[in-house]
Every structure is written in C-alpha cells, then in structure tokens.
C-alpha cells in the first residue's frame with residue numbers, strides 16, 4: 001500500500017471562511033476519500049495560519065487578543081468541518097507548541113547549513129501579503145500587485161535566508177521533476193520567476209510581537225511564511241520526540257501533495273522547496289494550484305466585498321450539493337464564476353431532474369411491480385453494462401488527475417444514457433400490459449444497477465447523500481473500495497423502503513427573488529417555447545400533488561402590487577397561507593369562498609416576507625392570471641388528476 005500525504009493551505013484567521021477557503025478543503029476531502037477507497041494509506045491535513053501583522057491588526061481593531069480572534073475563527077472552521085463532512089486527520093494551528101517545535105528545528109537546520117545572515121532590509125511592503133515587493137513589481141501609484149492597496153516603505157534589520165543560492169537547484173528540480181508543479185502552465189510561471197533571478201529573502205520581522213520569536217535574535221519574530229509553510233511537517237511531529245507520522249508520510253512517504261490556490265504558488269514552489277533543501281529534508285512531490293472562484297468577474301474575497309458564505313448555501317441546498325457544485329463547476333486549475341442562478345440550475349438539472357428523477361422512477365416502479373422489493377432478476381448482457389464500465393474508467397482517470405468536473409460529467413452522461421434506455425422501453429407500459437415479468441425485472445434492475453454504480457462513485461464527493469441513494473435501492477452498506485464499480489452488484493429481490501424525496505426541486509424564482517426571475521423570463525423565453533417542452537411521464541406528473549382548496553380569506557401583501565395573501569382550506573384541519581401573484585387581476589372579495597386548485601407539495605417559499613405553502617393554479621393570458629375552479633363543489637383536499 002502506498003502512502004499519500006495531502007494538505008490544504010492553512011487559512012488565515014483574520015476573517016471568517018468564505019467559499020474560496022471551503023473549496024480547497026472540499027477538493028482535499030474528496031481526493032482523500034477517493035484515495036482511501038482506491039486502497040491508499042492517506043493522511044489529510046488542514047489548519048490555520050494564526051501569526052502575523054494582519055491578524056494582530058484585525059484583533060486590535062476589535063479590541064481583543066489575537067488568540068481570541070484565532071479561537072473564534074477556528075471554531076467556525078470546526079463547525080464547517082461538521083457541516084460539510086470533512087474527514088481530515090488533523091487540524092494544525094500555528095500557535096500550537098508542537099508547531100513551534102517544528103519551526104525551531106527547521107531554523108536550526110538552516111542555520112547549521114550556513115544559510116542565514118543578518119542585514120538591513122529596506123523596501124516596499126504589503127501588510128496583507130506580508131511580503132516585500134520591488135519597485136518594478138508594484139502596481140500604479142505604489143500599490144500591491146496582488147491586493148491593489150497602497151504598500152508601505154519599511155527599513156529594518158532582519159535575518160536573511162540565502163534564497164539566491166537555491167536558484168540553480170530549483171531550476172534543476174523543475175527540469176528533472178516537471179510534475180512538481182501542476183498544472184503545467186503554473187510550472188512555466190514559476191520557472192520564469194526563478195530564471196529572472198532570486199534575491200535573498202528576509203525571514204524575520206522586527207516590531208511584530210504576534211509571531212514565533214526568532215531563536216537567538218531578540219526583538220525579531222519568524223517571518224510568517226517560514227512559520228506557516230513549516231506546518232506541513234510540524235503537524236506530523238517533525239522536531240518532536242515522536243516522529244512516526246513524519247517518518248511515514250514525509251521522510252519515507254510516496255506522495256506528498258500540497259493543494260493550494262494560485263495566489264500562493266511562489267511560496268510553495270520556490271521558497272518552501274528552498275527551505276527544505278537547505279534543511280536537508282525531502283521536498284513535496286507535487287504542488288497543485290487551483291484557480292479562483294470569482295463573482296461578477298472578481299476574485300471572491302473580503303476586500304472585493306463579494307463574499308459567498310458557505311452557510312447560506314448549505315442551509316438551502318444541503319452540504320453535499322455545495323460540495324458537488326464546487327467540484328462540478330470549476331475546471332480544476334482555472335478560474336470559475338459563482339452565481340446563485342448557476343447554483344440553482346445545476347442543482348435542479350443534475351439532482352432534481354437527473355439522478356433524483358431516475359432514482360424515484362425506478363424505485364417507484366420496482367416497488368409497485370415487485371411487492372416493495374428490488375427486481376428479482378439481474379442482467380449482464382445489455383447495452384448499459386459497457387456504458388457503465390466506460391463511465392467508471394473515465395471517472396477514475398479523471399479523479400486521478402484532479403479533473404473533478406470531467407469525472408462527474410462522465411457519471412451524468414451515464415445517467416442520461418440510462419434515462420433514454422428506460423424511456424425507450426417504457427417499463428410503466430410493460431407493467432400495465434404484462435405485469436411483473438422477468439423482462440421488466442431486468443430492465444428495472446439495469447437502471448438501478450447504474451444508480452448503484454453512480455452513487456458508489458459519488459461517495460467521495462457526496463459522503464452523506466450517496467449512502468442514502470444506495471440505501472434507497474437496497475444497498476444499506478456503502479462500498480469501501482472501487483471493486484464495487486464493476487457491473488453486477490445490485491442485490492435482487494431485497495426489500496426497499498418507500499422513497500423519501502432526496503433531491504426536492506428548488507423553486508428558482510423563489511430563491512432568486514420573484515422580480516429578478518420574472519424579468520429574466522420575459523427577456524429569455526420566446527413565446528413558442530412551450531412547443532419544445534420535453535414530454536414527462538405520468539409518474540413525473542404525479543409528483544405534483546394537486547388538490548382542491550377553498551379560499552377562506554384574502555388580503556393584499558403590503559408594499560406589493562401583484563401579491564395576494566390567501567388563506568386556503570385544503571381539508572387538513574388548519575388552513576394554509578399561500579401567496580399568489582393575482583392582486584392585479586382580483587380583489588380580495590372576489591376570492592373568498594371560491595374553490596381553486598393548489599399545488600400542495602411545493603417547498604415553502606418566502607415572498608415579500610410572507611411564507612407561502614403552495615401555489616394556486618391559473619391560466620396565464622398575456623401575463624394576466626385567470627383562476628381555475630372545479631366544475632362542481634367538491635370536498636376540500638380532493639385530489640386533482
């Protein structure tokens with residue numbers, strides 16, 4: 001068994017995590033889970049970077065101690081670990097003693113190699129980067145090339161690391177191990193930077209209290225990047241008495257992979273290997289850089305003011321959908337754009353319509369044909385088996401290249417093929433015409449077998465939902481390795497529970513805000529679009545629960561021209577509140593006492609501050625609603641079908 005050490009960057013604690021931070025850990029977690037299933041011995045590390053001027057300033061602004069700020073942000077990271085199901089083996093904090101020991105040990109080794117000297121350091125300094133820049137590197141009006149904020153002139157005596165000495169060894173490393181930096185384009189950037197010439201690096205700071213004191217240099221603290229980068233080995237016990245993990249995963253490990261964002265490439269692919277070379281320690285085997293999540297064309301960041309908070313998305317869509325979206329929508333290595341609309345569309349198309357719909361069709365049919373059980377006949381000779389084999393191979397090849405979007409695409413291609421397979425055979429008609437025949441059993445079994453294979457492959461991406469899908473098709477124990485991707489594993493003739501809706505459709509209009517959605521629909525929906533609407537099955541139609549209700553009260557929603565708040569009796573005991581966009585066409589007194597048809601199982605949605613629990617059906621004539629009424633009075637709650 002080979003060992004695989006996998007790290008995320010350690011996150012600054014001057015602000016709460018946003019989607020960009022969660023992304024790297026999601027990638028790491030998915031990869032860690034994948035590798036464990038692929039039979040590797042994995043150690044997965046994440047943590048927080050707690051020293052430095054930024055954190056000191058942020059804490060001071062709040063009037064608290066830096067450690068109190070760090071504790072608060074760490075608590076948030078822990079909470080998100082629980083919400084998102086992150087399975088890291090350790091969480092390192094640079095304020096821990098074990099980490100300090102590692103930093104002291106690497107400094108001792110670099111010192112012993114004769115690679116430190118003391119000199120006056122002058123230059124343009126960006127506090128958020130904790131980095132000096134040359135005049136040439138600065139943006140217009142002396143601004144930081146990364147942050148665009150003004151830089152400060154600094155002059156102080158510092159300890160310097162002889163980075164220039166490692167220029168040639170680094171170039172040799174990139175030549176001999178081009179896989180050291182991935183993707184390849186990033187290696188070119190790094191090589192160009194090193195070829196342009198490396199200046200020695202100041203690795204201590206004067207007048208900065210919130211840091212690790214530099215050994216034997218009173219008044220100086222360790223430069224935050226030397227401090228931070230060392231987390232990757234201090235967390236394994238480097239510098240302590242117990243170096244078992246360090247020996248296994250670093251010193252003698254097979255793969256040592258750092259996942260990072262492209263903004264911190266130079267630190268990981270230039271400074272870090274140079275420190276390690278100087279200290280006589282093994283280097284990481286791969287530094288893999290991803291791009292940025294952007295919103296409205298700018299990197300998602302606190303300073304740009306376009307932050308997306310993970311909690312809001314998790315609350316609405318569920319943690320696994322957030323994980324899925326992040327992996328599906330970004331080509332790993334490139335930038336990607338975040339939008340709420342893309343999120344809802346992806347969720348509805350891939351889950352509500354895609355996997356969720358296929359699952360519910362198959363489970364419903366199998367349960368009704370085979371007495372609440374999976375089909376009694378398996379099948380190996382059919383067109384889906386080779387398609388599933390291909391999809392599993394594509395998935396694995398893509399996952400090993402961190403091409404998560406392609407891995408997921410190949411699974412959803414298979415779902416599409418299976419949809420068509422089922423559609424062509426119309427098993428619901430077979431059931432009606434011939435009853436539960438072996439032929440019907442095989443068709444349904446094939447479809448469910450695909451669902452089993454897809455959900456098994458989804459285990460690393462959706463660690464909570466994938467097991468639920470598996471349980472729904474009679475596989476209560478999810479597989480722990482990828483042998484389960486082979487065709488043939490779905491148990492025949494076992495009991496399956498009635499399906500709880502796992503991926504309820506999200507009402508996009510309600511989510512995005514009614515007005516915004518309406519405007520968009522007007523702009524983009526041509527009048528003839530109805531002709532192209534795909535046919536649905538009777539099962540799909542019956543997913544909507546239509547019922548007759550009597551309107552017992554009606555009043556306009558304050559501050560809204562169109563919305564009316566209705567109180568409707570669906571024969572359920574307590575009446576429901578339903579908000580309908582009919583206020584321009586109807587007066588409250590026209591409505592009270594009338595019977596209407598209501599979609600009763602719609603997700604609740606809040607419109608102008610009023611929670612609506614259902615939708616009233618109306619014909620829409622040039623945008624004007626015309627309510628539908630039953631032809632004769634019927635009891636409230638009567639099903640419409």
Ligand code: MSP
Pocket residue numbers: 008009010011012019020021023024049228229230231259260261262263264291292293294299300301
């Ligand atoms: N503390 C340093 C890393 C030290 S590693 C030894 C740091 N921290 S950070 O909190 O600013 O960023 C951590 C990671 O989050 C980086 O990899 C960064 O690229 C990533 N992201 C921050 N914003 C991001 C996006 N908008 N999109 C994707 N990832 C981004 O840098």
